[in-house]
Amino acid sequence: MDTTKSIEAFEIAKKLMPGGVNSPVRAFQLVGMEPIFISHGKGSKIYDIDGNRYIDYVLSWGPLIHGHADKEVSDALLEAIYRGTSFGLPTLLENKLATLISTRIPSIEKIRMVNSGTEATMSAIRLARGFTGKDMIVKFDGNYHGHSDHLLVKAGSGIATLGLPDSLGVPVEITKHTISIPYNNIEVLKKIFDKYGPQIAAVIVEPFAGNMAGIPANPEFLQAIRSFTTKYGGLFILDEVMTGFRIDYHSAQGLYNIKPDLTCLGKIIGGGMPVGAYGGKKEIMDHIAPEGNIYQAGTLSGNPIAMVAGYTTINKLNHNSYTYIEALADRLIQGLSKAAHTNHIPLKTTKAGTMIGYAFIDHPLQNFDDARKIDAEMFRRFYKEMLKQGILLPPSQYESIFISTAHSIQDIDRTIHAADVAFKRMLSCI
Ligand SMILES: Cc1ncc(COP(=O)(O)O)c(C=O)c1O
Numbered sequence: 001m002d003t004t005k006s007i008e009a010f011e012i013a014k015k016l017m018p019g020g021v022n023s024p025v026r027a028f029q030l031v032g033m034e035p036i037f038i039s040h041g042k043g044s045k046i047y048d049i050d051g052n053r054y055i056d057y058v059l060s061w062g063p064l065i066h067g068h069a070d071k072e073v074s075d076a077l078l079e080a081i082y083r084g085t086s087f088g089l090p091t092l093l094e095n096k097l098a099t100l101i102s103t104r105i106p107s108i109e110k111i112r113m114v115n116s117g118t119e120a121t122m123s124a125i126r127l128a129r130g131f132t133g134k135d136m137i138v139k140f141d142g143n144y145h146g147h148s149d150h151l152l153v154k155a156g157s158g159i160a161t162l163g164l165p166d167s168l169g170v171p172v173e174i175t176k177h178t179i180s181i182p183y184n185n186i187e188v189l190k191k192i193f194d195k196y197g198p199q200i201a202a203v204i205v206e207p208f209a210g211n212m213a214g215i216p217a218n219p220e221f222l223q224a225i226r227s228f229t230t231k232y233g234g235l236f237i238l239d240e241v242m243t244g245f246r247i248d249y250h251s252a253q254g255l256y257n258i259k260p261d262l263t264c265l266g267k268i269i270g271g272g273m274p275v276g277a278y279g280g281k282k283e284i285m286d287h288i289a290p291e292g293n294i295y296q297a298g299t300l301s302g303n304p305i306a307m308v309a310g311y312t313t314i315n316k317l318n319h320n321s322y323t324y325i326e327a328l329a330d331r332l333i334q335g336l337s338k339a340a341h342t343n344h345i346p347l348k349t350t351k352a353g354t355m356i357g358y359a360f361i362d363h364p365l366q367n368f369d370d371a372r373k374i375d376a377e378m379f380r381r382f383y384k385e386m387l388k389q390g391i392l393l394p395p396s397q398y399e400s401i402f403i404s405t406a407h408s409i410q411d412i413d414r415t416i417h418a419a420d421v422a423f424k425r426m427l428s429c430i
Contacts, residue, residue, distance in 0.1 A: 001388050005049045006037045030376075030396045031383040041068025043406035046392060054392035055411045057401040061394070062210075062242050063267040065321075066313060067406025073271050073312045080308040086300060093307035100314055101269065101279070105244070105251050107259050111279030112288060113302040117241035117266030118146025120276035121204065123296045124262045125150060127278070128202035128235040130294035131287050136196055138203040140183040142368025144211035145204055145239050145264075153178045183209060183367040184217060186224045197232035202262075204237040207252035207352075210400035211242075212371040214350045214357015222258045229261070235284070241266035241276065242400070245314055247353035249322050255353050271309030274300075321405050325354040328403050328412050332356065335416030343423035346375070357400050371398060378426065385422030391415050 013020035019027045021035065028035040036048040044067050046056040056068070066073060080093075094113065102108045114120050125137055125148075137150060145151040152166040153175050165175045179196070181188045183205075193200065203225050209215040229236040238260035240251050245268040248255040253263065262280035269275055279285060289295045300306075333349040333356050340347035346362040359365060360378040379397040386393055391414075393401055403412075 001052055003034070003036060003048065003050050003052070007034055009037045009049065010034050025394070025396050025399070028395045031380050033384065033387075033395070035395075036387075036392075043067040043069075044404060044408065044411050052390070054387070054390050055407070055415060056392045057403065057415075058392055058394050059402040059404055060272060061267070061399075062246060062402050063270060063272050063313075064402075065246060065268050065325075065404050066316060067404040070313075070316075070406070072316055073309055076308050076312040077273075077305060080305055083304070085305055086303055088299065091302070091304050091307070093304050093311065094302045097269070097307045097311045097314075100311060101265070101277070104249065104314070105240075105253065105263060105279075107253060107261075107281070108263055108279035109282040110285035111277050112285070112296065113307070114276040114278070114296075114298055115274050115300055115303075115306075116146065116276045117239075117264065118148055118276070119298070120241060120264040120266055120278045121145040121151060121237075121239055122148035124237050124264050124278040125202060125204065126296065127284065127288060127294055128237060128262065130292075131284050132201045132234060134199055134201035134234065135177045136199045136201055137178045138189075138192060138200055139178060139180050140205055140209075140368075141180050142183060142212035142215075142371055143204075143206045143209055143239070145206075146241075149174045150178050151204070153180045182369070183212075183215065184221050185367065186221055189221075189224055189228060193228045193232060197228070197234075200229070200232060200234040202235040202237050203229055204239055204264075206239050206242065207256060207258075208243050208247055208355050208400075210355065210357070212368055212398050213359045213365055213374060214355060214400040215365045215367065215371065216350055216352035216355075217256070219256050219258075222256050226258060226260075235261040237262045237264065239264045243353075243355065244268060245317060246402070247355045249317065249319055252353070268313060269310040270306045271311075271313030273303070273306035273309040275303070275306040275310060317405075322354055324405060325403050325407075328407055328409070329354055329356045331409065331412050332403070332415060333358070335412065336419050339416060339420040339423055343420070343427060345378075345423045345426070354403065355400060356403075359397065374398075381426045382419075382422050385425050386415075386418055389418040389421060391418045 021027045039047045039049045149170045243252040244265040266276040350357040360375040374397045
């Protein structure tokens with residue numbers, strides 16, 4: 001595989017941007033490689049600037065559920081672009097997308113569009129604090145909710161970590177209101193509510209922890225969050241930035257039959273354009289300005305191009321889309337597991353709805369402590385062998401893979417075959 005042009009481009013990029021990228025994982029540091037630079041994509045395939053072709057399981061980190069350059073989405077975008085790219089005033093497109101979202105996710109009675117998942121979770125937390133008059137936030141170790149200050153809290157061991165910031169530049173005074181506790185652990189959650197219950201403004205959780213190797217929440221765990229928040233008067237914020245419209249036709253809350261107070265969305269609802277949103281009960285949402293006095297605004301919020309891409313993408317999804325993706329996901333994890341078993345490679349897979357995860361580890365994954373035990377060196381070797389064979393996976397052992405309606409059975413079978421070859425090569429160089 002010749003990647004000369006990508007290597008040259010990265011040399012230039014490193015002089016222009018920190019680490020040569022605009023978002024850290026793209027630098028491929030976790031897999032000990034240099035990134036490939038992308039020229040274009042079509043369907044399930046993505047092409048680099050050296051002309052190499054890959055079956056893409058990154059899909060822009062989730063948004064492209066119909067694959068690259070989907071014709072309907074592209075046509076709708078072109079039409080919208082010629083009408084004007086931004087007005088800063090209301091359009092019918094906002095009504096259309098808001099209606100479609102609340103039809104599929106009924107807990108969202110009112111919605112506010114923003115520009116990223118980070119903005120969605122950050123604003124939902126402000127709303128929860130403003131609405132409840134409380135400050136404390138509970139999150140779960142290894143869950144990722146974007147890069148706003150109060151959610152960038154180091155995953156802790158023991159019963160609870162009273163927030164220490166994960167990044168320089170985040171004042172301890174801000175994260176001291178954030179408690180991070182183990183995922184899927186009802187006992188610890190109960191202890192935290194016993195101790196701090198009346199001070200807790202919200203619990204925020206990923207229903208499928210796609211940012212720590214793809215760990216599904218146990219349904220009883222989500223139910224416990226629902227009942228503790230209800231009992232103590234805090235809000236239940238479900239972070240569906242990744243799972244929204246991906247994991248199931250009605251998103252994770254449909255799959256798990258759970259009703260959060262607020263939901264955060266992003267990725268698919270922008271169909272590949274920058275977007276985010278938060279929404280929920282009308283009586284809570286009406287506390288946002290201009291209706292209420294919790295301030296949140298945005299120059300490009302509800303941008304017509306993003307609304308069109310999101311609307312067309314979601315409108316095109318029907319129940320069959322999810323049945324199809326789930327069948328491909330099942331085929332992929334069965335094939336990977338079989339190849340791993342035959343080659344004596346320790347591989348664990350996870351699944352909920354259409355979302356799957358895989359990890360080089362020999363025991364089941366329940367929480368962040370488990371995810372941290374993933375064999376990173378084995379992942380790196382696997383990653384390189386897959387890339388060489390034209391399979392593009394997210395370049396981190398913690399990130400979920402994504403499948404689109406544009407992927408085919410042939411794509412999946414080629415991927416399983418490549419994994420078998422990769423496992424054999426990995427063993428031969430031990
Ligand atoms: C669950 C979850 N929440 C929030 C975010 C942040 O979204 P964004 O990267 O659009 O800011 C992400 C991003 O991957 C995510 O997966």
